[in-house]
Amino acid sequence: MKTLFRTTVAAAALATLAGTFASAETRITYKSAKVGSSYYQMGVELAEAMKAGTDGEITVTIEESQGSVQNVMEAKARGGDYVFTTPPALVGLAQAGKAMFEDKGDPAFAEIRALFPIPSLTMHFVMSADSGITDLTGMDGKTILLGKGSFGATEGEKYLELFGLTDKVTIADAELSNAVAALKNGQIDGFVTAGSWPAPNVIEAAASTPVTILSLTEAQIAETKRTTLTIPAGTYAGQDTDIVTTSLPVVAYTTTAMDDDTAYQLTKTFWDSKAKLGGSSPWWNGVDEALMGTIEGQIHPGAVRYYTEAGVALTDAQK
Incomplete structure (x- = not known):
């Protein structure tokens, strides 16, 4: 009887644990633009695509932004769940401490990594x-x-x-x-x-x-x-x-604080979903492999893994 009880309890515990893993989800904050702008709407569409493409394993919360400079600035204080959009040139300026980032430099800017291009x-x-x-x-x-x-x-x-x-x-x-x-x-x-x-x-x-x-x-x-x-x-x-x-060009970025598996899944789901996205909103049809050449600086290792599997050529500077 005691053996049966222990077996039952163990089975229940395993079932609970399995349910916990099955229901586990990765939460991402996506910061892009002002509410009402086309880029905010793109964020909403991306969030829906990520949820559908991962069967709910990745959920994306859209956060309003006042612009690309703010997006980059916040990268130094955010964690591994932060994704933001900005022109690649601004990342370069932040990392070099130039222009609008003069006297505002931070070592964290060196940890910014690209995921995928979005409409220019x-x-x-x-x-x-x-x-x-x-x-x-x-x-x-x-x-x-x-x-x-x-x-x-x-x-x-x-x-x-x-x-x-x-x-x-x-x-x-x-x-x-x-x-x-x-x-x-x-x-x-x-x-x-x-x-x-x-x-x-x-x-x-x-x-x-x-x-x-x-x-x-x-x-x-x-x-x-x-x-x-x-x-x-x-x-x-x-x-x-x-x-x-x-x-x-405009690119979706994160930092090295994001784990490789999440970066891989975000990047893979984006490209897998792009045709469907373009069917609903034509601006996504302007994104293709050719835009990868506009990404200056390094791409996140998890995203590099996807591009390697997909046969997308990357420059040495991007890897």
Whole structure:
């Protein structure tokens, strides 16, 4: 009787233990952008993909961010459950203690490691068809809305200066959220915006009024020192040809505090889920293996394991 009792108790304990392991989950905090932005929505979509792709073994909590600099800064105080997004160039600046990270350096920045690329920040120069503008030089004498405080606004100002248009263009004093209505009403000739493609505000503009989305020449792109990106024909209403423009790559990062198995599973699940993600939100279709070349610095060892298994070539600097 005592033997039977001990056996029963042992079996129950094993069952409880097995249930504990079966229900164990890895919790990740994903910090990307402001609520309402396309990058915040991407985070929501990634969280859903991770949960579905791992049968609930990985759950992702989305945390609002005020921007990429904040994301990088927090890497020095977060643990192994922290994933964040930022352009690779900012990681390099943080590790070198330069620019916005001057006098804010920390040894923890050296422990930042990449996982996988996400949709790039892509420059869109959206002009009304009535304006007759077909290239950047045609913006001379026109009214353009840049918005304020965003990457697109800063980058747009930079391009106007690079191409000698600063004093030749009237900058509309309005928020980017008003761009589509202002374009439709003829209050502006065009607007500049940056985001993943297809960009929601560009979709809206092209659907409501005839627009021309400008391409940059090879020489102009070289002068910007940004990455070339091609938006395929048909992405926006009335767009019959490819758009050649510039982009700023964006990558999902963590630190060496994350264990290799978790980094592996996150990376594998992302790539396994990408086709399904793209079916729901086309901006994921802009992510492919070619973007791996935009990752500067080291990739997490767990992610390296996945890329090795998948036959993805990595540089020596990335390993």
